[in-house]
Amino acid sequence: MSLIVQKFGGTSVADCEKIRAAARKAVRAHQQGHQVVVVVSAMGKNTDQLIALAREVNPRPPAREMDMLLSTGEQVSVALMAMAVDAMGYEAVSLTGGQIGIFTDSSHTKARIRSISTDRLRQALDAGKIVIAAGFQGIDEDWNITTLGRGGSDTTAVALAAVLGADLCEIYTDVDGVYTTDPRILPEARQMVRISYDEMLELASLGAGVMHNRSIEFAKKFHVPIHVRSSLSDAEGTLIVEEPESRELPVCGAALTQNEARITLLGVPDVPGTSYEVFSRIADRKISVDMLVQNVGASGKADISFTVPLDELEAALETVHEAAEVVGADEVIYDGDVAKVSVVGLEMARQTGVADRMFQALADAGVNIQMITTSEIKISTLVDRDSALTALRAVHRAFQLERPPGDVGRAGAPTLEDAMAGRAASAADEVVSRLQDVVDMEQLTIDDVSLDETQARVTISGVPDRPGVAAQVFRRVAEAGVFVDMIVQSHHGERERTGLSFTVPRAALAESLEATEALAKELGFRGVSHSPAVAKLSVSGVGLRSHTSVGARMFGALADAGINVEMTNTSEVRVNMVVDGQLGRQGLAAVDRAFAPFRH
Ligand code: ADP
Ligand code: ASP
Ligand code: MG
16 A cells, blocks of 8 residues: 655644645545555644744753653644544544654754664554654664754655665755745745755755755665645645756755854864864764865975854864864864855766856956865855845856756656655655664765776965955866866965865866966966876765764775875765875775775
């Protein structure tokens, strides 16, 4: 029998009328012959109100008590939803996370799901009931109530769909689907027909709040098709599946993280192990780091910059000051007034000139780029918070994201029915049976550790800190026909020094240097240096960014092997580190050993 998980977000259950409307959708699916599990969030802004209440009583509320409090929001809505279904003449049972047996680790307010028992769910479903499950919550091994992090009901829904082998997970929300960017910020955003897991993962973790990023980790790992759609209408929404919407366009969407903060350690001794010292401490506090840029300076000292979510700035700074003492950094500086604007697309890995198009758009809009990091499927830029909106609009326009791609309906593009049938036929049974043995569902999964020995590095120091410079550099390099892989640009606040490094194929180093040096003369860079042979080490899998320890583990492995890291970048599905070309094999062996426990 087919099984559907339906999730209703806060605005979709904000009042009694909306709860009744959601219940009607569940009943309708039940009438159509599906078994139905409904996952609900707290009503409206209830979670925000509970947080405000807690802060009034205690500015730093204990995390365990916070979870006790926050979980009540979902408990209210499941009960009301079950009552609404009952009033329609159908049987329903509401269950808390604990009653279902959603076991998590004990990291209160950001707990990860370890296992879910399906017995009670199955019994209720087999008895013909609609099961109403509380989103966002679980219990740890000591029966303490835990929560999964803001927006975590999506993760509950997709995780339940995974363990139950559901045919589909429907996410009902207050927009019609997934858009090319937040439609409430840019009205010209376009609703997408379909988006791939990898792109959605990346967009979600870069600020597209429509889906909790960890829910997409589950979807990808356990092949769950997702349909994001409006709770107010029956309009077709957006499918989240393996296949992207377009195979032609380099960029599928843009995202904005308004509240980001930058931290820089100035004058760090440039020896193996310093990054490990810094990032392992931050990882231990489960703070997620993004846009990590290291710049080798003169006299054996380096600067390390990275970003964290603004609401974690205080905790991050505490930790960074400790680390700075230990490693002997000159100074720690930070900026809490920055925002991150990113573009994402699977196809950008195969096209040249994507980066310079983004940087040019920002330059034309007069936006100064403070930092740049890239990965195979995304480019992120850090800008002043005041120019964030201008930046997002400029980038969205530059990639013409408001226009539908020409190949949406290409042959073989999956429909909703295909996705459901595929799920039924495919690995679903195998995945579900594999799950019986899984001790830790959200454990980091590593698919591959690899070495790329085909690239060279170009580094420009003393880049003038004004709009348009990065655009000029990458336009020149693109005009020389060179495919640029990794790009990092750092910015060091008060010192106004900017460094820009990128990697190119070794065979294209001469052209790249020529282009860069010509520009250096015109624009007055301090210097252009290079390494004719670098080695790029990569770890790929699922959950690489949300598991905060991945970067630290890789730094640690390389430091233990005495290897210095020259450049690094991260995405949800991959972490790359560039080291000296001579040390590639040795680095690979070290990284391989470090991640062996997570290989599957
Ligand atoms: P829910 O309460 O249903 O979980 P959320 O507020 O968490 O709803 O997510 C829906 C919101 O996500 C939308 O109202 C929209 O403003 C925002 N959003 C951000 N990025 C996107 C995007 N790319 N596509 C659609 N919505 C987005
Ligand atoms: N109620 C929780 C929150 O507001 C979980 C959710 O809505 O997904 O973050
Ligand atoms: Mg949400």
